[in-house]
Amino acid sequence: GFATIDNHRQLRVGYPEVIYCEGKTTEQVKRIIEFMLTKEKNIIATRANEEMYKAVKEICEIAHYNKLGRIITIRKEEEKYTKGYIAIVSAGTSDLPVVEEAYETAKILGNRVEKIIDVGVAGIHRLLAKLDIIRQAKVIIVVAGMEGALASVVGGLVDKPVIAVPTSVGYGANFGGLSSLLSMLNSCASGVSVVNIDNGFGAAYNASIINKL
């Protein structure tokens, strides 16, 4: 075998293992999922391309693919959602792939989710107009590229935990998301923590743990 599936994980951390498809062959992804299907648990495979999706579809009719978010989800357990919700706030249209990865992850993990998109700080009234729905969330994910200023502005307006996801949207001195990563790590607003560049999955996973506390 090329994998040591972590079967205890559900017990230990409360969720089954998640498949990170980048750097795996389609064959490997398919066989890992084949094995996991025997467990009757929900399955998540991130960074999956369409070829992988097709291969999975062959062995699992109900596999669902979010193309923009590049994520496969398989719902084996009953749908059941939290009362509190996660707000996913994003800066621009180009950040949508990360928003979608976060959205699918949060949903399959059983969370209610509200998306508030394209409300970057260059036109701050757009954000202020949505403040109510953001403030009523139990936890907030902020997705932003370029200078990532949205995280600080949101962080200064709410009393809930903010999980910031820098994206690689931008060019030049963006250096693959570095500008928005550093920006978020240096946020002058205090309730902000940060995950890796473009890591919509990690943000949603984290938000889900908090939302269910």
Added chain:
Amino acid sequence: GFATIDNHRQLRVGYPEVIYCEGKTTEQVKRIIEFMLTKEKNIIATRANEEMYKAVKEICEIAHYNKLGRIITIRKEEEKYTKGYIAIVSAGTSDLPVVEEAYETAKILGNRVEKIIDVGVAGIHRLLAKLDIIRQAKVIIVVAGMEGALASVVGGLVDKPVIAVPTSVGYGANFGGLSSLLSMLNSCASGVSVVNIDNGFGAAYNASIINKL
């Protein structure tokens, strides 16, 4: 005036403004605190040196200084603690200044706190021996320098949110905390989010919001 105190903050984000003393003169710190003392709210001043503490002590008898953590706290409100607690887990003795900053912040914000120190991954049995107390926390802060591996190991063993604080402990290819910052951002464990290098205050502030959800 040299400051625009954010009086609304208590209402908006639930806590009053916190003073970051680095780059301010002793005189400035003293005058900001003088003004805030009129509000009967708890006060936090981070990165404060002893000279600043002495100046503050003159105008406020009950000011408390944690020398290792370089943090001044003034308790004006009644002591009242949460039921759930925050666990602060740290890798080595050299990380203690950051641990102390986090500890003082968490306490003044009204949280029960447990410290589990010097349990770095080079001797992993030390960590495993403390797993119970870590797992029962509502939220966990991991403080580690050098390669910051502790965050991933803890993240893989618990089902609670982990807030990782990279420290600047180390030398050479540590590059002022960069090694442990990048390490934590790339954690293969999913429930980990990260704050700035040496930002014990930010981690505790964040943990406090979550602990009180």
Added chain:
Amino acid sequence: GFATIDNHRQLRVGYPEVIYCEGKTTEQVKRIIEFMLTKEKNIIATRANEEMYKAVKEICEIAHYNKLGRIITIRKEEEKYTKGYIAIVSAGTSDLPVVEEAYETAKILGNRVEKIIDVGVAGIHRLLAKLDIIRQAKVIIVVAGMEGALASVVGGLVDKPVIAVPTSVGYGANFGGLSSLLSMLNSCASGVSVVNIDNGFGAAYNASIINKL
């Protein structure tokens, strides 16, 4: 001689040469100013320490020193100010040294100036409360450290040129001002241009040219 004074500069670019004192000896600074005093033009010396100021004071009674801004100015020409004004907007108290450098520069170059300080994005209502005075300026300087988000927020609210000055205020992943520099260069607001980290002088010089167009 250790210097080739650029006497034509006044003619060519409209202002005399400005002295950057860092890396010069007190003796050198003094002798350059001695020479320039023969020209009956205003004189600016940036990054000057107190020892340099004292040495200059000996040869020029009217030399003025802004200690926080570390800048010496000598007014030889008649005071005369522009009608339009430059707004200097800053994020936190720790950014004041850069604000002062910019302020002194703008004044000696003959500009009306308004300072709006400590209005960082963590408490955005502070900024919104000052919007009128900012919008009526002819050109705006934004001074901010940490994540430098203030530049984008201001840039999205005004129809005037914004000159952004990242400061080295911060620690850890701030990397000496890099976070706020990259942030400002990647601003999602379109009217923002950037000068070097902590370069209050350059921002004011630039703003002055624009203010006098």
Added chain:
Amino acid sequence: GFATIDNHRQLRVGYPEVIYCEGKTTEQVKRIIEFMLTKEKNIIATRANEEMYKAVKEICEIAHYNKLGRIITIRKEEEKYTKGYIAIVSAGTSDLPVVEEAYETAKILGNRVEKIIDVGVAGIHRLLAKLDIIRQAKVIIVVAGMEGALASVVGGLVDKPVIAVPTSVGYGANFGGLSSLLSMLNSCASGVSVVNIDNGFGAAYNASIINKL
């Protein structure tokens, strides 16, 4: 919807929203433009590929595409130009794509423009020969890759604001435009401010605000 169009922007900052096409699908670009066409305002879409242009052309006959500059412009308002002009000065032939992006932007925003191209500092007489036309501009854009020295040289010869655009032209220790970005930020000439690497649009937008003051 996948976008929150900022309709107020024209009022607030004087220009309508500009579309950044990178990271958006052709479908998204088309639909955003479709919506904006209902407003009878000029439209700018930067970083657009030919496929996007074709899609836009289908819904708008008068769409214009500058292939080198990768920019779509749609003129709905009457042509009307400023009296003062913007000079765009560039170092080498390889910098032309950025020059063209700046040129189209400046024109559609209503500015008179003069292009002075391929006058890099390796043959400084080429620049000196064009000094008159550069000096008479109201604001100057300097576009240069490699070591970006042109910005400093121009900055030392004029009394007008210089907006410097580093380009990613070069290789090796150019690091994607970093060399020329840092060079321009450290310019020893005082009237120079900088925008992001390859950001011809931002430079022109900025220059336009200044040109119209």
Added chain:
Amino acid sequence: GFATIDNHRQLRVGYPEVIYCEGKTTEQVKRIIEFMLTKEKNIIATRANEEMYKAVKEICEIAHYNKLGRIITIRKEEEKYTKGYIAIVSAGTSDLPVVEEAYETAKILGNRVEKIIDVGVAGIHRLLAKLDIIRQAKVIIVVAGMEGALASVVGGLVDKPVIAVPTSVGYGANFGGLSSLLSMLNSCASGVSVVNIDNGFGAAYNASIINKL
């Protein structure tokens, strides 16, 4: 000729020269191997693509290609293995290409090898379950991407030399393997030394020298 084959190397360092195929043409690789085949020694060619393998196969029937590891090996000498073995421990399925490069190298150099794969620290029980086989090795190679924490954890559990290979597996703040490289260089466990990112060959070569001491 385009090459100066180092014929003395076998004598000097105990092994013949190894071919690094990246940046060489298929023709060059083929001709170097053709020459080396006259020496009746084992041959290793790393970073070889399939086209190169086919070209080599034409001149050498027994050439063997490990596609995942991108490595060609030609066994001309008699098979003979060490008594002690090298353990190759890896974090995730995506690290397998580097594992395979190390594996093939170690085998052709005459070492017994044990592979323990997909035992990353996010599920540390997987590692603990294999501790016996790891501890009985004479030297241990640890292959890990993302945050590379596995090297420190293994290093703290064994009394044998650990050679750590950071991999470029990951994205965003991974910066092409930098996160895991810095992590391993800053390991708080003392018996860990490091080779270049993705350098499975170098790790195995090194381990082989040690295994044969």
Added chain:
Amino acid sequence: GFATIDNHRQLRVGYPEVIYCEGKTTEQVKRIIEFMLTKEKNIIATRANEEMYKAVKEICEIAHYNKLGRIITIRKEEEKYTKGYIAIVSAGTSDLPVVEEAYETAKILGNRVEKIIDVGVAGIHRLLAKLDIIRQAKVIIVVAGMEGALASVVGGLVDKPVIAVPTSVGYGANFGGLSSLLSMLNSCASGVSVVNIDNGFGAAYNASIINKL
């Protein structure tokens, strides 16, 4: 026109302008050469692809293309070579493209050249065996990737100027040639100066000036 040809250059710096083809269209390259052909001077075009070569061949029969070195040369002047020669010393076969760019440049500029290739420090006897021919050169170019140690070793063995060219050969912590660039800049041998990564042209141009002093 899209170019301002620097006709004075021959007079000023002794050589005509050289065309850097990267980032130019085939059409642009062709038209620049067409213009230069009217001058009866030798022509050099670096970083040229095969399509460009074909286009140039159409307008100039005698155009010569070195495919490995990606360089077009056109000899319009009489062949005439220096008495002293330039030695081009290189570390590995993968560095050959840079060697060839340097070689063609040096030849068309009228220099005698000796190539000593594949003599990297991993087998230092190969270098020592060629020491005579290296020492008798008037100026030495050292081309090396990976750790670039060859420059220091050669620099310590000769009394002639050494021009070091770091190459981007390598992977991982090579960071696109950074390792060998930094290595050469920090050379402990004193007679070594450095040009940009992969800049074979610049090294040869420089060596040619020195060789003709």
Added chain:
Amino acid sequence: GFATIDNHRQLRVGYPEVIYCEGKTTEQVKRIIEFMLTKEKNIIATRANEEMYKAVKEICEIAHYNKLGRIITIRKEEEKYTKGYIAIVSAGTSDLPVVEEAYETAKILGNRVEKIIDVGVAGIHRLLAKLDIIRQAKVIIVVAGMEGALASVVGGLVDKPVIAVPTSVGYGANFGGLSSLLSMLNSCASGVSVVNIDNGFGAAYNASIINKL
């Protein structure tokens, strides 16, 4: 307590815990050593300043301090040395502090050691003159700053494992040891592995494990 001493370490990895004094107070160092003295094992404290040494001396007469190497050693166990020896080869006199840290560590761990210092590649005959003593070692430590070329040259001349220690000796583009770190990681010689910048302790610890295999 402020420390969780790892008492099992002797059993698990064969050596007791080593104290890293940087970032610890003198008081902390003293108390950790006080505790460890009860175990009758050898003690090592690295990066110790003179004040720490004096404090330790008070509680332990036989404490030994190597001032250049900044290392305290306490020998409680009987002196007993290996038959094979470790060679420590260094480039320049400025690298001596790291050499000394490695030397003391290797000795207290029970190894025979030979020092071959100041044999950097700028004068390669110095190295060649010592080749015999280097080649007869069982394992070799190479200590070098600046461009770190010595590791590659030694690596190409021996058939023993080479542990390379980059030092921070140098300035400018040395960037605190980065040049020599990257150089060593990219070594074209195959038997070289690397530890952190200035980590003489780690190199010796590693070499000791290998020397005792």
Added chain:
Amino acid sequence: GFATIDNHRQLRVGYPEVIYCEGKTTEQVKRIIEFMLTKEKNIIATRANEEMYKAVKEICEIAHYNKLGRIITIRKEEEKYTKGYIAIVSAGTSDLPVVEEAYETAKILGNRVEKIIDVGVAGIHRLLAKLDIIRQAKVIIVVAGMEGALASVVGGLVDKPVIAVPTSVGYGANFGGLSSLLSMLNSCASGVSVVNIDNGFGAAYNASIINKL
């Protein structure tokens, strides 16, 4: 001994060994010079502080110290100068320490030298006014910090080899000389090669070799 003096160097590379004092103790510097004084050759010690100078003075009356350049020279051989001269051209007064290091080195090595200082590109007429004396040099050293543009401008005006020395003069995005280093490496002028940041010694040593060809 702590040093292996390279006595052959004079024979091999034409000059005796040069002492780099940084990181050496005063005692070490003194003893190395004591030994070298027995050889009746000129001696150079760079990066020497005043304490070192005093110690050397005790054993050698004729030792000469250039305080600004931090360099000790001892002339034991007869004064004799080349016919051609080296021009040292520098950008600003703050670059003088590097100029002086280069000057002393060039003189003691027997070269005629002309200094042209404070002629940075912000006032290019200052440079043009000195063009004759620069052009008549046999080799040119350009010393510049900040954006280092001077190297390109000079390089485009002369037909002699230019050795560029970036200096660490500047702040912020200068990053310790990185901006001017990258600038010079990417020079669009072709005859420019580069040495390490602040390496006035290396530039002069190099220039001297060329000047004497």
